Amino acid sequence: xxVAEGLTKRFDQFxxxxxxxxxxxPGEVMALLGPNGAGKTTTVRMLSSVLVPTAGKATxxxxxxxxxxxxxxxxxxxxxxQHGLYSRMTAVEYLRFFGQLYHMDGKALSERAxxxxxxxxxxxxxxKRLGEYSKGMxxxxxxxxxxxxDPPVLLLDEPTSAMDPESAHMVRESILSLRSEKRAIVLCxxxxxxAEMLADxxxxxxxxxxxxxxxxxxxxxxxxxxxxxxxxxxxxxxxALPALPGGVVITGxxxxxxxxxxxxxxxxNPQIVRRLVEAQMEVVAVQEVPRSLEQVYLRxxxxxxxxxxxxx
Amino acid sequence: MLANLQPALIVTRREVRDxxxxxxxxxxxxxxxxxxxxLMNFTARAMLDYVQRxxxxxIGERLVPFLLMIVGFFPISVSLVIALETFVGEKERGxxxxxxxxxxxxxxxxxxxxxxxxxxxxxxxxxGMGVYLAGLYIRHISLPAPGVLAxxxxxxxxxxxxxxxxxxxxxxxxxxxxAANLLASFIVIPAALLIQGESAVLFLGDFNTLWWVVGGVxxxxxxxxxxxxxxxxxxxxxxxxxxxxxLSWGWRTFAAAFVDGARSPGEWYRSSLPxxxxxxxxxxxxxxxxxxxxxxxxxxxxxxxxxxxxxxxFANLGDRLDRLVQIWPAFSVQPLLAIWWQNVRALLIxxxxxxxxxxxxxxxxxxxxxxxxxxxxxxxxxxxxxPWLFLAGLVLPHGLVEMPAAVLAGAAxxxxxxxxxxxxxxxxxxxxxLAALADWAKLMAGVVMPLLLAAAAIEVWITPRIAILMxx
Numbered sequence: 205x206x207v208a209e210g211l212t213k214r215f216d217q218f219x220x221x222x223x224x225x226x227x228x229x230p231g232e233v234m235a236l237l238g239p240n241g242a243g244k245t246t247t248v249r250m251l252s253s254v255l256v257p258t259a260g261k262a263t264x265x266x267x268x269x270x271x272x273x274x275x276x277x278x279x280x281x282x283x284x285x286q287h288g289l290y291s292r293m294t295a296v297e298y299l300r301f302f303g304q305l306y307h308m309d310g311k312a313l314s315e316r317a318x319x320x321x322x323x324x325x326x327x328x329x330x331x332k333r334l335g336e337y338s339k340g341m342x343x344x345x346x347x348x349x350x351x352x353x354d355p356p357v358l359l360l361d362e363p364t365s366a367m368d369p370e371s372a373h374m375v376r377e378s379i380l381s382l383r384s385e386k387r388a389i390v391l392c393x394x395x396x397x398x399a400e401m402l403a404d405x406x407x408x409x410x411x412x413x414x415x416x417x418x419x420x421x422x423x424x425x426x427x428x429x430x431x432x433x434x435x436x437x438x439x440x441x442x443x444a445l446p447a448l449p450g451g452v453v454i455t456g457x458x459x460x461x462x463x464x465x466x467x468x469x470x471x472x473n474p475q476i477v478r479r480l481v482e483a484q485m486e487v488v489a490v491q492e493v494p495r496s497l498e499q500v501y502l503r504x505x506x507x508x509x510x511x512x513x514x515x516x
Numbered sequence: 517m518l519a520n521l522q523p524a525l526i527v528t529r530r531e532v533r534d535x536x537x538x539x540x541x542x543x544x545x546x547x548x549x550x551x552x553x554x555l556m557n558f559t560a561r562a563m564l565d566y567v568q569r570x571x572x573x574x575i576g577e578r579l580v581p582f583l584l585m586i587v588g589f590f591p592i593s594v595s596l597v598i599a600l601e602t603f604v605g606e607k608e609r610g611x612x613x614x615x616x617x618x619x620x621x622x623x624x625x626x627x628x629x630x631x632x633x634x635x636x637x638x639x640x641x642x643x644g645m646g647v648y649l650a651g652l653y654i655r656h657i658s659l660p661a662p663g664v665l666a667x668x669x670x671x672x673x674x675x676x677x678x679x680x681x682x683x684x685x686x687x688x689x690x691x692x693x694x695a696a697n698l699l700a701s702f703i704v705i706p707a708a709l710l711i712q713g714e715s716a717v718l719f720l721g722d723f724n725t726l727w728w729v730v731g732g733v734x735x736x737x738x739x740x741x742x743x744x745x746x747x748x749x750x751x752x753x754x755x756x757x758x759x760x761x762x763l764s765w766g767w768r769t770f771a772a773a774f775v776d777g778a779r780s781p782g783e784w785y786r787s788s789l790p791x792x793x794x795x796x797x798x799x800x801x802x803x804x805x806x807x808x809x810x811x812x813x814x815x816x817x818x819x820x821x822x823x824x825x826x827x828x829x830f831a832n833l834g835d836r837l838d839r840l841v842q843i844w845p846a847f848s849v850q851p852l853l854a855i856w857w858q859n860v861r862a863l864l865i866x867x868x869x870x871x872x873x874x875x876x877x878x879x880x881x882x883x884x885x886x887x888x889x890x891x892x893x894x895x896x897x898x899x900x901x902x903p904w905l906f907l908a909g910l911v912l913p914h915g916l917v918e919m920p921a922a923v924l925a926g927a928a929x930x931x932x933x934x935x936x937x938x939x940x941x942x943x944x945x946x947x948x949x950l951a952a953l954a955d956w957a958k959l960m961a962g963v964v965m966p967l968l969l970a971a972a973a974i975e976v977w978i979t980p981r982i983a984i985l986m987x988x
Contacts, residue, residue, distance in 0.1 A: 216765060254616050254750045274619045282617040286610025290530075292537040304526045305618040349614060 205230055206251060206357060206388050210260030213246050213412075220246040222412040223260065228405065230356065231386040233379065235399035237501060238409035244392040245285055247409070248359045251390065252282050265357050265388075278306065281350035283360040287342045291335030295326055295345055298334060299352050306353035313352075320348040325374065339366035347375060351382075358382060361392045376402060400497040408504050416504040424495050427503045430465040432493040433473065437461065438486035446483040449475045463493060523620050527628025531602055532636055541598065545640045548591040553644045556583045557651030564657060578719045580652065581660040581668060585718065587648045588672035589711060591640040592679065596703060599633035599680040603687030604696040607753060616750045626684065626748040630741075633680045641672055667726045671714065674733045679703055681740035688747045689945070739874045742937040747945050769947055773954035789962045792955045799927035799934065803879060807923060810883035814890025823895045837984045844976050856972040859918065860965060863925045867932075867956065875933020882926045886919075909986035913979040918971035921964040928956035 206228040213221040221243040228234045236244050249255040251264055253273035262269045265279035290298060299317035303309070308316065321327045324344040334342065343366055350358060363379065364372040379402050383389060393399050399406060406423060408416040416423060425431070430453075437460045445462070448454075449472050456463040466472040477487055535541045560583050564576040606612040615625060645668075652659055660668070682703040683696075690696040710733070717725050776791065778784035844851050862881045870878020889911055893903035935948045 278619040284613045288611035288614050301530050
């Protein structure tokens with residue numbers, strides 16, 4: 205579990221992170237979204253007890269990041285922004301080196317390294333020096349390094365950057381599997397569809413402050429309004445539309461389609477379909493209009509920009 | 517203890533293995549271990565034969581240990597390159613951050629890297645020296661005395677550690693290998709000068725002095741290691757992103773520390789200045805002890821280097837003071853300003869020396885002055901003149917004002933060096949140094965320079981007259 209309360213970091217005159225708070229439960233993924241320089245990496249470095257917060261506090265896996273730095277670092281696996289591999293080592297040597305730093309040794313370490321290399325598809329590349337690895341392979345090995353000591357908390361900075369689609373898919377599947385193993389995961393990413401796919405909780409950070417934090421459906425609802433539905437018909441509407449139940453707000457219509465928002469879709473949608481059928485309109489499909497995290501992100505950032513310009 | 521060392525040794529092992537996979541490091545080490553000692557053997561033989569023809573055997577004898585020192589020094593010069601590469605190179609390539617995210621303690625990472633940069637060049641150095649000594653033996657050239665061998669081996673070790681620990685200090689302040697290489701001249705030039713000095717001492721055959729050199733380098737190395745440990749911290753390693761000279765930031769930091777929250781000159785004198793004085797109380801005590809040590813050394817030197825011819829002049833001191841009083845009439849301003857500026861200049865030199873030597877050499881002007889006082893007192897006592905009379909008549913009237921001022925200024929310089937070797941969580945090395953410099957400036961402006969002015973006035977207007985009264 206990760207608990208951050210009012211985390212703040214100042215470098216001289218520059219406020220890098222300002223009063224950041226969140227909780228990530230075991231078995232939960234929180235995506236930390238934001239532009240470059242927003243404060244994501246600084247937040248991760250404070251959580252990994254590498255930077256000391258100027259104010260606020262945080263506990264990671266039950267340990268205080270300021271007073272129990274060694275315990276915190278033993279309990280976390282960090283995938284850094286730069287993978288930082290040693291180009292003259294092999295993958296096995298590399299994983300063994302880091303395993304030893306986590307006080308692992310002998311057969312257990314060898315087995316763990318072997319299992320990770322197999323699971324990330326690197327087992328055929330054991331003889332190669334890391335300098336010969338492709339970007340994607342390096343990223344996978346860096347992720348394996350973060351997992352070598354089987355940590356309960358993972359801090360992953362851009363885990364799928366520079367990866368081909370197949371490798372990225374493999375890594376995403378791994379993250380989902382790690383989540384199911386009840387690990388608390390913070391995921392820093394620019395990839396909004398990836399965040400939507402993996403994250404239970406989203407925090408958008410901008411100029412060091414969290415401007416939005418919550419679960420994806422809640423955020424969509426609060427920023428984009430009620431869920432929108434679309435009905436497709438077999439025949440043309442021709443302007444005729446039966447009376448719809450109360451609370452239904454039509455948001456758009458075409459020759460053979462209709463879009464609306466409703467507070468209680470479970471109650472209202474069957475009634476709407478029934479009335480259309482009664483009016484001799486054959487319904488082909490009823491579906492939720494997809495709303496992406498990108499819309500949420502852009503809405504949040506633009507409203508934060510608006511607030512800033514008002515404040516200015 | 518061993519368990520604590522284990523992570524450091526894991527880092528060392530990885531780094532050493534990595535070095536031996538890099539041909540750019542292996543080739544020079546092998547060359548300097550095997551081929552260079554042979555070349556030096558050849559040089560030794562040729563030089564010995566040459567100087568023997570002119571009966572200058574002593575030059576040949578001194579050349580043999582000198583060449584041993586050079587054979588030992590060349591491989592350890594590689595340690596500087598390795599150290600810069602292993603510390604800054606990792607930072608530049610981003611491979612240090614995964615290490616910082618492990619449970620390694622800062623000092624374990626520091627020690628691991630220090631060992632990895634020091635041990636392989638040292639082994640190469642010892643192997644080279646071994647090859648050179650074996651060559652001497654085979655060519656029937658006399659080996660240096662065991663004491664000299666011990667000195668040269670000791671110097672080689674401490675110089676290697678000194679260069680690596682210096683490189684670490686540089687590495688904490690640089691974010692690229694390029695910047696670190698530029699800063700490395702701060703190590704290369706002093707190391708080259710040191711080798712030249714050691715060579716001179718070797719050729720002069722003053723082997724006792726060589727032990728003092730070993731001791732001096734050990735002290736410097738300990739200070740550098742201390743600085744390295746103090747500043748090799750996660751926060752400093754990752755908090756610094758660019759090597760931009762921020763003059764405005766430097767000035768703001770200095771000015772803020774100088775003003776220290778005071779809203780008026782009166783408040784500055786009442787609250788800010790006393791705080792600065794309180795901060796230098798321990799260095800001031802040390803400075804006072806060093807001043808006393810200076811007197812003691814001066815008295816000791818007066819016995820080694822007596823000055824009998826001058827003692828007679830001291831006997832005529834009254835007449836000389838009469839002339840002085842004529843040159844310096846009461847309330848004359850020019851000699852007062854000259855003395856004041858002379859003292860201020862000495863303290864400015866003390867600041868420069870201190871800034872370049874962790875504060876250590878900053879104590880020299882005060883120690884040297886007190887040494888001279890002790891030296892004169894010793895000579896006077898030996899010549900049958902009361903040293904206390906000299907002290908009370910010629911030194912104390914203005915010295916009672918001047919010496920506290922000098923001790924205070926020296927203490928601020930000592931502190932300037934001390935803050936560099938002291939961990940300061942939450943503040944950078946630059947910040948603490950500028951704050952300590954502001955304290956020095958504060959003490960100079962608020963206490964030392966006014967006191968020196970008063971002391972100069974006493975020295976010009978009062979001391980000669982008191983001395984005349986006492987010495988007549």
